[in-house]
Amino acid sequence: MKALLFDFDGTLLDTNELIIQTFMHVLEERFPGQYSPKDCINFIGPSLKETFEQLTPNEVEEMIEKYRQWNEAHHDELVKEFEGVVPTLEQLKEQGIRLAIVSTKRKDTIEKGLNIMGAKHLFEFWIGTDDVKRVKPDPEPVLLAIDKLGVSKKDVIMIGDNYHDIEAGKNAGVKTAGVAWSLKGEQFLQQFNPDYMLQHMSDLLTIVKES
Incomplete structure (x- = not known):
């Protein structure tokens, strides 16, 4: 991956x-x-x-x-940080994994949150509603991110806490991961059949290594 x-x-x-x-x-x-x-x-x-x-x-x-x-x-x-998110992102970045954000909010608001987290430097870019005509679950923002990264679809995972994220990833032809800390609950996300379900952000370290 x-x-x-x-x-x-x-x-x-x-x-x-x-x-x-x-x-x-x-x-x-x-x-x-x-x-x-x-x-x-x-x-x-x-x-x-x-x-x-x-x-x-x-x-x-x-x-x-x-x-x-x-x-x-x-x-x-x-706002508050989820436990383990930033340390995991730092490890992924050190391992050469490329990181980007695909959101349904505006870019300036994403940047505001990244500044609070101290994580702005970990991402190559962030795609917001102001970058696309159609938002998730349409594949457009995911496909735009893949194009900007210049990577193959088979080497990408779309990760999110809502069905829009899972559906957008599937519609774009990439693997998907749900997060068990979703406010709507792990069981809700499971019905959309993500390829992976993260119990903790650090699960990504194992997934990346094995895929």
């Missing part, structure tokens, strides 16, 4: 609480008393455009802007 593509939110950085609280803030203002934090878990994974097209089809851009303003204002206080 030569290259690993990572989703960002909920995979490399624990942004779950930030996302849930942001959705609660904007939805409580627009639909008082109609949504709970548990409801908001369903909005983790899809792009903001997809989510608000379903919830407020006539106010998509306005709701996205409100979401981003609150999210950015509270970002640093509500």
Whole structure:
């Protein structure tokens, strides 16, 4: 295995609480008393455009802007690192494994999270919603990453915490890995048949060695 593509939110950085609280803030203002934090878990994974097209089809851009303003204002206080992520990434990088991010958030927000983690230097690039016309589960962002890396599909794994990541990897023709620390749960991800299920980030060290 030569290259690993990572989703960002909920995979490399624990942004779950930030996302849930942001959705609660904007939805409580627009639909008082109609949504709970548990409801908001369903909005983790899809792009903001997809989510608000379903919830407020006539106010998509306005709701996205409100979401981003609150999210950015509270970002640093509500995100936290997943245990073992950065040390594992450092080891993979030392072994010559190429690392990139394929996310459904904007590039500047990905960079903000990477700076908090101190992990910006470990990735060759990050692909966000501003780089593509179609987001995961469409294969476009994964295929773009493969093209930028210049590697064969057989040497790539797409890793994520949501079905969008698994489906995008499959649609692009690469191997896939789910993460057991997904907020939606390991059992939820297993139904999409990823090639691997990571119980801990360090599992990647074994997978890379054996594949």
